[in-house]
Amino acid sequence: MHRMRAFGSGLLVLVAAAVAGCSEEASSGGGSGAGVSSGGGGGGAGPVGPVGPISGEVKRYDVAFDLTTMALRSTLSIDVAEPGGDCFDIDCALEVSDVTLNGNPAGSAEVLDGKLSACGTGSKAGALTLAAHAFVPEGTAGGLDVGFSRSKNLAGGSFAYLLSWVGGCDRFGPCDDDPSKLVEFGFNITHAPGNVVLCPGALVPGSTNTTCELSGTLAPTYSAYALAADPDWVRTPFVKAAGTDLVFYEVPGGKLRATLDASAVGTMLEWLTTTLGPMPYGPELRVAGAPTAWFGFEHPANILLREDLPNYDGDPYANTTMHVLVHEVVHQWAGDRSTLASEADFVWKEAIAEYLTYVFEDEHGAPGDAAASLAYWDEIALGADYHPRPMDQPTPPLAKFYGDVYGPGPMVLFVQLESMFGRPAILAAIAAFLAEPGSRSVEELRAALELATKVELKAYFDAWVFGTGKPEWPTVGVETSQLGTEVTVTVTQSTPSKKLHGCLVEVDVVGASKTATALVDFGVTPTEAKKSVTVSLDEPIVKVVIDPRNRLVSWHAATATQERARPRRKAIPF
Numbered sequence: 173m174h175r176m177r178a179f180g181s182g183l184l185v186l187v188a189a190a191v192a193g194c195s196e197e198a199s200s201g202g203g204s205g206a207g208v209s210s211g212g213g214g215g216g217a218g219p220v221g222p223v224g225p226i227s228g229e230v231k232r233y234d235v236a237f238d239l240t241t242m243a244l245r246s247t248l249s250i251d252v253a254e255p256g257g258d259c260f261d262i263d264c265a266l267e268v269s270d271v272t273l274n275g276n277p278a279g280s281a282e283v284l285d286g287k288l289s290a291c292g293t294g295s296k297a298g299a300l301t302l303a304a305h306a307f308v309p310e311g312t313a314g315g316l317d318v319g320f321s322r323s324k325n326l327a328g329g330s331f332a333y334l335l336s337w338v339g340g341c342d343r344f345g346p347c348d349d350d351p352s353k354l355v356e357f358g359f360n361i362t363h364a365p366g367n368v369v370l371c372p373g374a375l376v377p378g379s380t381n382t383t384c385e386l387s388g389t390l391a392p393t394y395s396a397y398a399l400a401a402d403p404d405w406v407r408t409p410f411v412k413a414a415g416t417d418l419v420f421y422e423v424p425g426g427k428l429r430a431t432l433d434a435s436a437v438g439t440m441l442e443w444l445t446t447t448l449g450p451m452p453y454g455p456e457l458r459v460a461g462a463p464t465a466w467f468g469f470e471h472p473a474n475i476l477l478r479e480d481l482p483n484y485d486g487d488p489y490a491n492t493t494m495h496v497l498v499h500e501v502v503h504q505w506a507g508d509r510s511t512l513a514s515e516a517d518f519v520w521k522e523a524i525a526e527y528l529t530y531v532f533e534d535e536h537g538a539p540g541d542a543a544a545s546l547a548y549w550d551e552i553a554l555g556a557d558y559h560p561r562p563m564d565q566p567t568p569p570l571a572k573f574y575g576d577v578y579g580p581g582p583m584v585l586f587v588q589l590e591s592m593f594g595r596p597a598i599l600a601a602i603a604a605f606l607a608e609p610g611s612r613s614v615e616e617l618r619a620a621l622e623l624a625t626k627v628e629l630k631a632y633f634d635a636w637v638f639g640t641g642k643p644e645w646p647t648v649g650v651e652t653s654q655l656g657t658e659v660t661v662t663v664t665q666s667t668p669s670k671k672l673h674g675c676l677v678e679v680d681v682v683g684a685s686k687t688a689t690a691l692v693d694f695g696v697t698p699t700e701a702k703k704s705v706t707v708s709l710d711e712p713i714v715k716v717v718i719d720p721r722n723r724l725v726s727w728h729a730a731t732a733t734q735e736r737a738r739p740r741r742k743a744i745p746f
């Protein structure tokens with residue numbers, strides 16, 4: 173799996189003194205775990221237990237962090253599988269010290285090639301705790317907020333942000349950065365008096381110490397291993413709806429809360445909980461404004477919104493501030509409570525967040541809100557360099573392809589199928605897909621859509637969703653002939669490789685005063701590249717418009733340039 177390393181692959185750590193190390197055989201990973209413990213598991217001195225590499229899953233992270241010194245101690249609760257062992261390996265992109273196993277100093281602990289290998293006297297199957305100390309350096313990667321950073325808020329104060337993202341929690345010490353894992357978290361943040369700290373889950377603020385507990389509903393490390401702090405934040409109630417108390421954190425002069433309509437946000441909470449079930453992470457949902465790189469981020473029970481979002485109202489979305497808020501709230505279910513089976517499956521969580529936001533805009537927003545979202549996705553989709561679910565081997569680095577999911581994702585996974593099968597079937601598929609917590613793949617989403625639409629979608633997904641290299645979106649051309657009031661509309665789809673794409677093509681046949689809409693349905697498994705339908709128009713045709721409502725990712729052959737203009741706008745991920 174790709175891992176972003178800001179600090180290089182670490183090396184070295186320490187060897188704790190006066191403790192029995194693991195055997196040569198075990199530390200080199202050659203042991204088979206044949207030993208039998210006569211006592212409990214654990215590191216340090218004591219009865220010798222099983223030897224060999226430990227196979228185990230981290231179930232919980234307890235993170236103690238001092239925001240002033242940036243000293244961090246993480247304690248991992250690991251469920252050790254049979255037969256146990258004496259060395260545990262875990263992702264770790266940072267030098268660590270003071271490594272313990274079950275509270276005893278590790279016999280040896282070394283960070284090499286992005287992995288910490290900690291060895292003790294052997295642990296049987298069952299519970300094992302591994303703890304390590306680290307200093308988190310300030311620094312971010314790729315112009316994003318990934319890492320730990322301090323930046324100036326719009327009031328001139330200092331905002332601090334610790335953010336993992338997909339594959340990145342090992343920047344802060346030992347952490348399994350597999351995005352498919354759902355775990356518990358406990359945070360204990362020491363800070364200057366009066367600092368306002370947000371961490372995921374149930375939050376207990378204090379003057380110099382803030383704690384958070386995330387258990388019950390679990391979350392992935394990419395969104396939950398995070399904290400944000402700003403001494404200028406003022407906490408203000410905003411709206412209570414659907415069993416949720418949505419509160420705002422903004423610095424003086426912040427415009428997010430003032431830009432949003434509380435009653436519309438309440439309607440959104442009612443609609444989303446009706447569609448997806450109760451809010452996953454408890455009754456409080458905190459929304460904070462900050463000088464972040466991304467438009468928003470979906471931490472469990474905490475949503476960060478970029479503080480200057482209102483400047484983007486009108487472009488790219490009609491109501492960008494509300495759009496991003498709805499998108500991040502959807503992520504509480506789609507991306508937090510349910511997570512990615514793999515990095516390559518990234519598209520589904522963004523596509524669901526975008527599609528449900530569009531449905532909300534269409535059913536509860538202002539006129540034009542939903543149309544603006546469709547027009548934006550349709551435009552940026554043409555610039556995608558990767559398929560929505562890239563099948564390239566090895567999987568390209570996430571930073572390279574994730575921006576390409578925001579337009580094609582909601583279009584090909586949902587909007588185009590909505591055109592053919594109706595919105596209720598698509599919403600039913602999404603609700604079923606997210607009904608239970610767990611990790612999910614795009615292939616599982618296809619299965620959910622097939623159940624809801626009662627249609628085999630393999631050919632459709634193979635044409636639109638799965639693939640290697642740059643996607644080959646179809647070029648759509650239209651011919652019309654008019655005989656009296658009858659207009660025959662013939663649509664041709666083409667790609668250089670002759671691959672056919674399942675789709676329904678809308679064509680507006682426009683007269684001087686009237687418009688007739690032709691719906692040319694190729695089905696999800698087309699066998700012909702050309703299809704005709706007839707519509708009625710009792711005046712001469714003035715012009716023909718392909719895909720007038722931006723419901724199909726395609727190039728349009730009918731324009732003067734033979735090809736639709738290149739997209740003007742680029743994807744803005746969030």
Ligand SMILES: [Zn+2]
Pocket residue numbers: 499503521522525746
């Ligand atoms: Zn998102």
